[in-house]
Amino acid sequence: MSIQIRYITKSFGNFQALKGINFDIAPGELVALLGPSGCGKTTLLRIIAGLEWPDSGQIIFHGVDATSRHVREREVGFVFQHYALFRHMTVFENIAFGLRVRPKATRPTEHEIKEKVLRLLKLVQLEWLSDRYPPQLSGGQRQRIALARALAVEPKVLLLDEPFGALDAKVRKDLRRWLRNLHDELHVTSVFVTHDQEEALEVADRIVVMNAGQVEQIGAPDEVYEHPATPFVYQFLGDVNLFHGRVDDGWAKIGEADIRLPEQEVDQSDSALFFVRPHEIEVNRSNGNGVKGIGAFVRDIRRYGAVVRLELERTDGDGFVEAVLSREEFKANTVRKGDEVILQPKRIKVFPQAAEPAPIDYVI
Amino acid sequence: MSVAVAIPQSSPGQVHSRLANREPAWVRWTLISLALVFLTGFLVLPLAVVFSQAFSKGWSVYASALVESNALAAIRLTLLVAAISVPLNLVFGLSAAWAIAKFDFSGKSLLITLIDLPFSVSPVVSGLIYVLMFGLQGWFGGWLADHDIKIIFAVPGIVMATIFVTFPFVARELIPLMQAQGTDEEEAAIVLGASGWQTFWRVTLPNIKWGLLYGVILSNARAMGEFGAVSVVSGHIRGLTNTIPLHVEILYNEYNSAAAFAVASLLALLALVTLALKSFLEWRLHASITPSK
Amino acid sequence: MSVLRKNSVLPGFNLAMGFTLLYLSLIVLIPLSATFIKTASLGWGGFWQVITTPRVLASYKLTFSAALIGAGINTVFGLLIAWVLVRYEFFGKKVIDAIVDLPFALPTAVAGISLATIYSTKGWVGQLFAPLGVKIAYTPLGVVVALTFIGLPFVVRTVQPVLEEFEVELEEAAASLGATRLQTFLKVIFPTLWPALLTGFALAFARAVGEYGSVIFIAGNIPMVSEITPLLIITKLEQYDYAGATALASSMLIVSFILLLAINLLQWWGQHRHTKH
Numbered sequence: 001m002s003i004q005i006r007y008i009t010k011s012f013g014n015f016q017a018l019k020g021i022n023f024d025i026a027p028g029e030l031v032a033l034l035g036p037s038g039c040g041k042t043t044l045l046r047i048i049a050g051l052e053w054p055d056s057g058q059i060i061f062h063g064v065d066a067t068s069r070h071v072r073e074r075e076v077g078f079v080f081q082h083y084a085l086f087r088h089m090t091v092f093e094n095i096a097f098g099l100r101v102r103p104k105a106t107r108p109t110e111h112e113i114k115e116k117v118l119r120l121l122k123l124v125q126l127e128w129l130s131d132r133y134p135p136q137l138s139g140g141q142r143q144r145i146a147l148a149r150a151l152a153v154e155p156k157v158l159l160l161d162e163p164f165g166a167l168d169a170k171v172r173k174d175l176r177r178w179l180r181n182l183h184d185e186l187h188v189t190s191v192f193v194t195h196d197q198e199e200a201l202e203v204a205d206r207i208v209v210m211n212a213g214q215v216e217q218i219g220a221p222d223e224v225y226e227h228p229a230t231p232f233v234y235q236f237l238g239d240v241n242l243f244h245g246r247v248d249d250g251w252a253k254i255g256e257a258d259i260r261l262p263e264q265e266v267d268q269s270d271s272a273l274f275f276v277r278p279h280e281i282e283v284n285r286s287n288g289n290g291v292k293g294i295g296a297f298v299r300d301i302r303r304y305g306a307v308v309r310l311e312l313e314r315t316d317g318d319g320f321v322e323a324v325l326s327r328e329e330f331k332a333n334t335v336r337k338g339d340e341v342i343l344q345p346k347r348i349k350v351f352p353q354a355a356e357p358a359p360i361d362y363v364i
Numbered sequence: 365m366s367v368a369v370a371i372p373q374s375s376p377g378q379v380h381s382r383l384a385n386r387e388p389a390w391v392r393w394t395l396i397s398l399a400l401v402f403l404t405g406f407l408v409l410p411l412a413v414v415f416s417q418a419f420s421k422g423w424s425v426y427a428s429a430l431v432e433s434n435a436l437a438a439i440r441l442t443l444l445v446a447a448i449s450v451p452l453n454l455v456f457g458l459s460a461a462w463a464i465a466k467f468d469f470s471g472k473s474l475l476i477t478l479i480d481l482p483f484s485v486s487p488v489v490s491g492l493i494y495v496l497m498f499g500l501q502g503w504f505g506g507w508l509a510d511h512d513i514k515i516i517f518a519v520p521g522i523v524m525a526t527i528f529v530t531f532p533f534v535a536r537e538l539i540p541l542m543q544a545q546g547t548d549e550e551e552a553a554i555v556l557g558a559s560g561w562q563t564f565w566r567v568t569l570p571n572i573k574w575g576l577l578y579g580v581i582l583s584n585a586r587a588m589g590e591f592g593a594v595s596v597v598s599g600h601i602r603g604l605t606n607t608i609p610l611h612v613e614i615l616y617n618e619y620n621s622a623a624a625f626a627v628a629s630l631l632a633l634l635a636l637v638t639l640a641l642k643s644f645l646e647w648r649l650h651a652s653i654t655p656s657k
Numbered sequence: 658m659s660v661l662r663k664n665s666v667l668p669g670f671n672l673a674m675g676f677t678l679l680y681l682s683l684i685v686l687i688p689l690s691a692t693f694i695k696t697a698s699l700g701w702g703g704f705w706q707v708i709t710t711p712r713v714l715a716s717y718k719l720t721f722s723a724a725l726i727g728a729g730i731n732t733v734f735g736l737l738i739a740w741v742l743v744r745y746e747f748f749g750k751k752v753i754d755a756i757v758d759l760p761f762a763l764p765t766a767v768a769g770i771s772l773a774t775i776y777s778t779k780g781w782v783g784q785l786f787a788p789l790g791v792k793i794a795y796t797p798l799g800v801v802v803a804l805t806f807i808g809l810p811f812v813v814r815t816v817q818p819v820l821e822e823f824e825v826e827l828e829e830a831a832a833s834l835g836a837t838r839l840q841t842f843l844k845v846i847f848p849t850l851w852p853a854l855l856t857g858f859a860l861a862f863a864r865a866v867g868e869y870g871s872v873i874f875i876a877g878n879i880p881m882v883s884e885i886t887p888l889l890i891i892t893k894l895e896q897y898d899y900a901g902a903t904a905l906a907s908s909m910l911i912v913s914f915i916l917l918l919a920i921n922l923l924q925w926w927g928q929h930r931h932t933k934h
Contacts, residue, residue: 051551051666071555071666078555084548088570098556101566153556387838392745399741400753402734406806407759409781410771417774456680459673467670475677477921481685484913486867487765488887489906492894493688496695501899503691527684550667560668582761589764591870596891609766609870616770616874628767635762642762643755 001062001156001189002027003048008057010043017043018054019213025206028187030180032194032204036236040213041193042081042161048191049159050074061156077150077188079160083142085134091145092117092130098153120148123182140171147179151186160192164199176203197237201225209233231351234275241281241321243274243294247350255316257294261348269352276345278324283310283335284342293342296321298335303327315340414632417625429615429623430630437603438611439630441519445607446587449526453583454576457534462568465542466550476539482531491525491596517599522607525593530583537579538572541649545571574648581645585638589631689910696907699900707904716886719797723885724865727804732858735812736850742813743820757814760807765870772803773875795877800885803871808861815857819850852927859923863916867909 003025010018017040025031033041046052048059050071058067066074086094095117099108108116121127124144134142143163150158163179164172180203183190194200200207201221209216209224209232216236217229228234235242245254247269252259254274284293295315302309308330312321321343325333335341387395418426429435460479464472482490496502498515508515515521549571553563569576591609598605606614608631615624696704707713741747742754760768776783776793783793793799823846831841869887877883884892886909893902 049555051555072557072559076555078552080548080552082548084552086549086552086567086570097553097558097566101553101556101558101562149552149556391838395737396741396745396747399734399738403738403753403756405782406802406809407756409775410768410806411756411759411763413771413775413781414767417771456677460677460681463670463673463677466667467665467674469674475681477917478681478685480917481689484863484867484917485689486869486887486906486909486913488869488890489692489867489909492890492902492906493692495894496691496899496903497688499899501897524684528688531684547665547667554666563667564669585762589762589767591764591766591769592868592887595869596894609764612766612770621774624770628770631764631767635759635764635767638762639755639758642758643751 003157003189003191004058004060004063005044005048006058006060008044008047008054008059010040010047010052010054017213018047021057021210021213021215023208023215023218025189025191027189030183030190030192030203030205032192032200032207033210034194034197034200034207034236035210035216037195039210041195041210044210045159045161045191045193048157049076049078051078075153075156077153077155077158079143079146079150079158079163081161081163081165083134083146085142085146085149087134089133090130091121091126091132091134091137094134094145095120095149095152097149116152120152123151124148138171139167140175143167143175144178147182151188155188158188158190160190162194163192164194164196172199179203201237209236211236228275228349231273231275234349234351239278239322239324241276241278243276244318244353245272245274246270247272247352252348252350254294255314255318258292259294259345259348260292261350269350271353273351273353274345275349275351276347278309278322279307280345280347281321281323282344282346283312283323283325283333284344285333285335285339293344294321296341296343298337298339298341301335301337310335312341312343411632411636414625414629417621418629420625421622425622426626426629429626432623434603434606435611435627438606438608438627441522441605442588442607444519445523445526446584448523449530449587450580450584452527453530454534454580456531457536457538457579458576460535461538461542461572462564464539465545466547479532479535482528485528487529487590487592488596490528490593494521494524494528494597516597517601518605521597522594522605525597526587526590529590529593530586533583533586534576534579537575537582541572541575542568574645578642578645578649581638581641585634588634692903692906692910695900695903699904703900704904704907707901708908712880712884713886713889713905715881716884716889719800719883720866720886723797723800723804724808724862724868726801727808727865728858728862730801730805731808731812731861732854735809735857735861736816736854739813739816739820743817758810760809765807765868766874768806768871769803769874772806772871773799776802776875794875795883797876797883799875799877800872800883803875804865804868807868807871808865811860811864812854812857815853815860816850819853823849852923852930856920856923856927859916859920863913863920866912866916 005021005023005025008018008021009016021040021044033044035041043052047054050059050066050069054067058065060066061069061074086097089097096113099113099116102108117130118127121130124147126141126144126148129137129141129145134145137145147160147163164175167175176199192203201224204221206218207221207224208218211232217224217233219227224233225237228237234240243252243254245252247253247261247267250261250267252261252272252274282293296312297315298310299313299320300311302311306327308325308327310323310325312323313319314321323343386392460475463469464475495516497504498508498521499505500509500516502516515524549567550563553567558566588607589609590607591613594607595610595613598607598610600606600610600614602611602614608627612624612628612631615621615627699707738757742750742757773780773794775781776799778784778787778792778794780794786793791798793802827845828841831845832838836844867887869885869891872885873888876885876888878888886905890902890905890909893899893905
């Protein structure tokens with residue numbers, strides 16, 4: 001089922017949680033709503049579900065306006081952040097709940113209910129837990145039971161609120177992969193909310209990056225990561241170095257340094273923000289060969305797994321820069337702590353600066 | 365007042381054996397002894413004296429005090445009053461807690477304060493307000509007399525005064541419990557297609573049953589034992605408008621001490637059963653609040 | 658009514674709220690306001706005259722001073738009992754913990770006659786004091802005893818949870834910094850307890866001011882000496898002095914409301930005093 005979200009606004013008192021959200025979700029897609037806490041992503045998810053009503057705008061399911069349709073009739077499955085399992089019912093009864101509360105005419109027989117619940121338990125690989133109560137389960141198990149319960153009513157849309165938020169790191173990774181596989185198997189249109197960029201990049205078909213009640217960018221994970229549309233997205237997705245400067249005739253002027261911009265998106269700007277990913281910085285020994293770049297001292301060197309992280313302080317005293325080199329690169333250029341080096345961005349993204357400063361000032 | 369029905373947290377055997385926070389043995393035992401002496405003088409002895417006096421003239425006096433016709437009438441009336449007032453307050457408590465704990469609206473804390481109000485009103489005043497409404501000199505007194513309806517100095521007045529003094533118990537118990545449990549489970553039920561009543565019966569009620577029972581137990585103890593408020597509206601007509609506590613008063617004032625304590629022992633037993641159930645329910649309640657993390 | 662609330666998918670708000678407000682009005686609000694309307698018909702002068710006769714003033718004095726002393730005793734011993742119950746292990750602790758609530762569960766009339774029996778000159782406790790020339794039952798002292806009894810659980814039950822949640826690490830930190838046990842108690846533990854103590858005190862006091870059942874049997878009820886205000890209301894009612902009874906009731910209601918407000922403020926303060934900024 002396709003979902004169209006049309007100009008949704010929502011306020012809580014004086015706080016404007018959503019400021020005109022507008023995008024489409026294709027049938028069978030797995031979409032992530034990604035953003036920092038308070039950006040309105042959960043509110044949007046609850047509006048799609050029908051747990052909350054928008055002040056204006058429409059939610060269209062498969063071409064039909066569903067905005068005023070009650071959540072009971074929307075045929076959505078909702079997985080709550082803290083699972084909301086019925087604590088006084090067994091796992092079996094939790095999953096069977098949606099079938100048992102149907103009116104007599106459409107309620108499956110006891111036998112059918114049993115068969116279905118067992119099939120779902122098998123799907124989430126927790127057959128042996130059917131007689132347990134929720135408090136006796138681990139976080140990851142609860143998550144999967146909550147999912148099975150939501151799937152029992154055969155929803156046309158599956159909505160998940162921070163599905164991995166309350167789990168520890170290891171379980172989260174496993175469950176992510178598992179959810180991705182499950183979606184490939186079932187192909188039900190799914191939307192999940194997360195504040196974790198890695199989670200969104202790894203699981204989703206498409207990512208909707210939200211900030212302060214607005215959509216910043218929509219795109220495939222690669223696209224969003226490689227070509228961030230706004231300074232916010234740049235900073236929110238992945239580590240990044242931020243430089244202040246200006247653009248003059250296709251040259252970036254950062255402090256004393258002049259750097260040729262490879263693709264001139266911007267020719268001229270009195271004030272600009274430059275974003276450079278730590279792994280897209282070349283670090284050269286300052287050997288006086290006239291390489292134009294940003295001068296810096298190596299303050300610290302740390303080796304993590306396959307990469308080496310350098311903490312660098314700019315020679316003009318205008319803050320710190322982080323660079324990540326592969327082990328090979330690091331070996332090749334033999335920098336040491338205390339050395340003076342020249343930094344040359346391999347790829348640089350320019351945002352001519354608007355009046356407002358970037359939300360996060362120094363990002364590692 | 366609210367503390368009476370707050371849910372005390374059970375102390376799961378916190379043994380503080382670490383030296384840094386332990387007093388010397390003599391301090392500990394002095395404090396324990398002081399506490400025990402105080403509790404004995406104010407709680408244990410009053411309870412013990414009820415039974416000791418009740419049986420001071422032997423079993424037969426005890427038994428005959430209980431089966432005497434006025435005593436039986438008092439017992440019947442007390443049961444009747446509790447059987448009317450407790451269920452009414454139960455329904456009220458449920459609906460107040462549903463509205464307050466599951467929805468957001470302005471004026472909520474004012475409403476909670478108003479619900480608490482009867483706890484801070486003197487029992488005598490609690491009775492008096494109904495006399496002012498329905499007594500012969502009261503607002504509706506003339507009308508009621510014309511239609512030959514008796515409320516004050518009759519059973520309806522006793523029921524009303526009892527409802528007033530037990531009014532907050534169930535609501536006070538359920539509101540914090542339902543607030544702590546949140547609305548997630550109810551929302552989940554609705555998303556899964558349950559109707560409002562299905563959600564209430566299948567999800568909400570099972571989750572609050574221990575808290576509900578707790579409120580009912582406290583409410584019932586107060587309903588059966590209320591003295592001041594009922595005393596004002598009862599008229600003390602033997603065999604007709606005397607509840608158990610009022611019957612105890614009459615016997616005591618007639619210097620029929622053994623009989624008074626015999627009847628009082630019924631109420632003391634009720635208190636003991638209430639305390640035992642309360643302890644048990646606190647233990648169950650603790651489990652139902654602990655979120656399923 | 659639905660303008661009051663924010664949207665929610667849960668049903669039944671209007672029904673539940675409607676019933677709640679109706680029931681609250683019928684049982685509590687309208688009857689209580691009847692008292693004030695009736696009092697208003699007396700006029701200010703009449704009201705003042707009723708509540709300032711010497712007998713009434715004597716009853717106020719007794720009621721408030723006995724309630725104050727009772728609540729004071731309960732504050733000291735309530736803290737002691739809560740401390741002992743939370744911090745120490747001893748035989749029968751669970752039973753003691755349960756029995757603290759006895760004054761909530763035991764009907765006041767039963768408490769009244771048993772306290773009168775124990776604290777009379779021939780009673781279990783009274784006979785210990787009789788040789789010293791101290792009479793407890795049928796004197797103002799008896800009123801204090803009864804009011805101490807009925808207020809006992811309040812302080813214990815407000816202080817106990819605070820003490821249970823108290824971080825032991827704070828005491829360990831104090832000890833590691835060289836504080837003695839007494840210093841730790843006075844400077845580290847007590848400051849966190851006293852909003853709860855004050856709340857417990859106010860609750861016990863408020864309950865004691867209105868108490869009737871447990872007092873009248875032990876008080877002796879001698880006008881000007883051992884007659885409490887609630888009893889005076891009943892006396893006036895029995896003399897068909899409805900106006901007088903109503904005026905007295907109003908004065909007590911006003912006191913109750915002020916106390917209720919104070920208690921709410923205390924509880925709010927206890928919860929929020931460290932969460933500013």
